[in-house]
Amino acid sequence: MKIRHNTIVKFAIVALVFTIFSCEKEAETVSDNKKSTSTSQQHPNLILTVQGVKDIRAQLGNIPIFDNTLKVVQEEIDAEIAAGIETPIPKDYSGGYTHVRHKRNMIVLQKAGVLYQILDDEKYAKYVKDMLMQYEEMYKTLPLHPKTRSYARGKLFWQCLNDSNWLVYVSQAYDCIYNYLSEEERNKLETNLFRPFADHISIDSPQFYQRVHNHSTWGNAAVGMIGLVMNDEELIDRALYGIKDLKLDTKEKDDDGGFLNKDGKAGFLANIEEPFSPDGYYNEGPYYQRYAMYPFLVFAEGLHNVKPELKIFEYKEGVLLKSINALLNLSDADGDFFPLNDGQKGMSYYNSALVTAVDISYHFGEQDPGLLSIATAQDRVLLDDSGLAVALGIKNRKAKPFDKKSINLSDGPNGTQGGVGILRNEDIELVFKYAAQGSSHGHYDKLSYSLFEKGEEILQDYGLARFVNIEQKGGGNYLKENKTWAKQTIAHNTLTQNETSHFNAKYEIGSQNHSVLHYFSSENENVQVASAKEVNAYPGTEMLRTMAIIKDEDFEKPYMLDIMKVVSNKANQYDFPYYFLGQVVTTNFEYKTPETLKTLGSKNGYQHLYVEGTAKTTADNTKFSWLNKGKFYSLTTVSNTNDEILFTRIGANDPAFNLRREAALMVRRKNTKNTLFVSTIEAHGSYSPVSESAVNSNSSIKELKVVVNTEDYTAIAITNVNGITKLFITANKDASKEATHTLKINDVNYTWKGGFTFQKIN
Structure with missing residues (x-):
């Protein structure tokens, strides 16, 4: 036997x-x-490679963060397999059942495909195949999505954008089970599902595909990735360079009011060239950069693996990898992205797209150990070659803190269209926006800013007006208040003239203009400054804003100094708001509260502001303090005797309660030609509800005074409660690092080199 x-x-x-x-x-x-194939092509070859699978299998059980991620994903997908496959007929907007189910399916398919490669368990391949066959059967006869709001309707989803999301993920699943399928099965899927799907996104929807926008980036990546798996050179070429010899309707607009691309620039490479500055700043802002980084990077990874001759990670001097560092620097102390332009607050680098960004940046970049500390905080990695590299780096204790410093990020393809300056000193972060419009997701808020302490907002930017993927709120899409409020200038911490938004809130005007950097200085760790000029927002009016974070030994924490110099050819009304969060503590002025709330105006965002209090200034300085999350903050601003002070609150003309009911203090200056707004914001003290004790709850500034304001220079004296005076002088013209300046004030000559000086007055 x-x-x-x-x-x-x-x-x-x-x-x-x-x-x-x-x-x-x-x-x-x-x-x-196979038609148009290369006999040397192997699968998987997009995010996973044949060698990468071998390396991962060899390390399993020995790479904790990878092993833990794998366990979580396996449990998730096993539960999905047990629940069975469901591919409902599409009918819903974002957040609706069919939308969510198909969105869930694309993620499940991608993960199941990866599990098949890593675990070599046929049940995952069979699950992917069975679901794809259900989609093949449905897609053959699927009409356009029944919801008609989108400028480019999909079939599985209400917009082509979501169809593209689906194909980007599902391409990876198909790549993983490619060799599991028979030739007949592959032909069936490619003929009836994948090729028609790619054609609908591109050929059938040029208004979506043929432009430079985050939507199109997803479309390019979707067409290109399925093309890489199918080894279809026509699709790959279409993805890289767009559709050739195509004419578009020049009057057509997208969902967000932005005009479609008419200059022939389209395709994946154009979407790298145009939106990214040489510093890696993405013109739509960090919220949409986060969203676009996934297709940018996974398609780039596939191109690197299948077409290394393109050297995609070196394209435009390596801007894709550079952009990840820029994006991480556009987050606060908690990792939340600053809500520039359309941006949902709370979006952070814990998002799955940033797991992809961090892992790919580490693997294909210079293996920055700072990225490993973020990956450790994310507590998961990609289940692919790049995730393995990160897991091994963490295991081998290579991680170091990701050091966020003050940084100036230029905007525009050549870095010449303004930018964003971030000043950091201890726990204080100032975000100063002097960028270009930001495509259709841009807001009309030149020279605006927001201020943070330890990740908490001191003065806020509103962000977008949208409840993403909450179907009950406008189908999860942008609300009309995004245009009537969030995009309008009065919604931001900047100057509004004559109750009219910058560029009259016209995209076609705003997109042609940008602010200009005057100077940026972060070399002095105690005084860091960003200064920029805007001359186009209001024809005939020039705005020069200089903002500094000053660390002074006579103050508990670093404080902000803000100087807005306005020069106009006529008299105007200027409104200057401070969107604070928290409870009013004290003021040095008496104000009246109305019995009945009325709106501040009738249009341009003013219709959404209630007036809750009014006052006239009576002192040279207006002072206002508030308490938020256990910390005290104080505003001191130089006043004119005719200034009005308004307490306002967002929420008027908003019957559906789409807007947050948040407050602002606003300085209104009427019938004024040239003027200067000067203020400081101090963070100080604390309050404990447990001990019921308030510590250092008063402002440390006794007086804020303008001592010089000429065409060439502005000088501000800051005197604290102990009588110590410091002088901040900024050059309004030549602010180059090489320029030498001398200014006489009260018979004392002040000499310095560069854009500014900060000195103690004896």
Whole structure:
């Protein structure tokens, strides 16, 4: 019996070897017979590679963060398999059941495909195949999505954008089970599902595909990634360079009011060239950069693996990898992205797209150990070659803190269209926006800013007016208040003239203009400054804003100094708001509160502001303090005797309660030509509801005074409660680092080099 048993085992081994050999030969034959294929192509080859799978399998059980991620994903997908496959007929907007189900399916498919490669368990491949076959059967007869709001309707989803999301993920799943499928099955999927899907996104929807926008980036990546798996050069070419010889309706607009691309720039490479500055800043802002980084990077990874001759990670001087560092610097102390332009608050680098960004940046970049500390905080990695590299780096204790410093990020393809300056000192972060419009997701808020302490907002930017993927709120899409409020200038911490938004809130005007950097200085760790000029927002009016974070030994924490110099050819009304969060503590002025709330105006965002209090200034300085989350803050601003002070609150003309009911203090200056707004914001003290004790709850500034304001220079004296005075002088014209300045004030000559000086007055 023993001899017979061994013989059976030997025959079984021989049969297994023969089967494996036959499968390999079949795969080679399929590859040879496949239209437009290369006989050397292997699968997987997009985010996973054949060698990468071998390396991962060899390390399993020895790479904790990877092993833990794998366990979580396996449990998730096993539960999905047990629940069965569901591919409902599409009918809903974002947040509706069918939308959510198909969105869930694309993620599940991608993860199941990866599990098949790593665990070599056929149940995952079968699950992917079975679901894809259901989609193939449905898609053959699927009409356009029944919801008609989108400028480019999809079939599985209400907009082509979501269809593109689906194909980006599903391409990876198809790549992972490519060799599991028979030639007949592959032909069926490619003929009835993948090729028609790619054609609908691109050929059938040029208004979506043929432009420079985050939507199109998803479309390009979707067409390109399925093209890489199918080894279809036509699709790959269409993805990289767009659709050739195509004419678009020049009057057509997208969902967000932005005009479609008419200059022939389209395709994946154009979407790298145009939106990214040389510093890696993405013109739509960090919220949409986060969203676009996933297709940018996974398609780039696929191109790197399949078409290394393109050197995609070196394209435009390596801007894709550079952009990840820029994006991480556009987050606060908690990792939340600053809500520049359309941006939902709370979006952070814990988002799955940033897991992709961090892992790919580490693997294909210079293996920055600071990225490993963020990956550690994210507590998961990609289940691919780049995730393995990160897991090994963490395991080998290479991680170091990601050091966020003050940084100036230029905007525009050549870095000449303004930018964003971030000043950091201890726990204080100032975000100063002097950028270009930001495509259709841009807001009309030149020279605006927001201020943070330890990740908490001191003065806020509103962000977008949208409840993303909450179907009950406008189908999860942008609300009309995004245009009537969030995009309008009065919604931001900047100057509004004559109750009219910058560029009259006209995209076609705003998109042609940008602010200009005057100077940026972060070399002095105690005084860091950003200064920029805007001359186009209001024809005939020039605004020069200089903002500083000053660390002064006579103050508990660093404080902000803000100087807005306005020069106009006529008298105007200027409104200057401070959107604070928290409870009013004290003021140095008496104000009246109305019995009935009225709106501040009738249009341009003013219709959404209630007036809750009014006052006239009576002192040279207006002072206002508030308490938020256990910390005190104080505003001191230089006043004119005719200034009005308004307490306002967002929420008027908003019957659906789409807007947050948040407050502002506003300085209104009427019938004024040239003027200067000067203020400080101090963070100080604390309050404990447990001990019920308030510590250092008063402002440390006794007086804020303008001592010089000429065409060439502005000088501000800051005197604290102990009588110590410091002088901040900024050059309004030549602010280059090489320029030498001398200014006489009260018979004292002040000499310095560069854009500013900060000195103690004896």
